[in-house]
Amino acid sequence: MSNQEKSGESVTTLVQVLPKKKRRKKPRIQHVPRYHVVLWNDDDHTYDYVIRMLMQLFGYSFTKAYLMAEEVDKTGRCIVLTTTKEHAELKRDQIHAFGRDPLVKECRGSMTATIEPAE
DSSP, X not given: OOHHHHHTOOOOOOOOOXXXXXXXXXXXXXXXXOXXXXXXXXXXXXXXXXXXXXXXXXXOOHHHHHHHHHHHHHHSEEEEXXXXXXXXXXXXXXXXXXXXXXXXXXXXXXXXXXXXXXX
């Protein structure tokens, strides 16, 4: 027995309750969906037009732009960029606004481009 207990004094013990620590959750990595900008072939635009457009709008080298022009000509379509949805929509709209091919008299306007989800 302690001296306090022998003398009849009461012993008070204070207990401090600390708040629970919040566990930090690992941040979830969210992947932003990607979209392809697809250029479609037609008979109203020359290689020169396609190459010039790809170089101006996308900053591609002549060689890369030529290879894409060749692909769209041979297969009917070519993925020219894969990016976020908003950026893909912008690039599609820029293709649509590029204008007609001055080398083709019958050309009525820009090439066709669409966006589609990248899988």
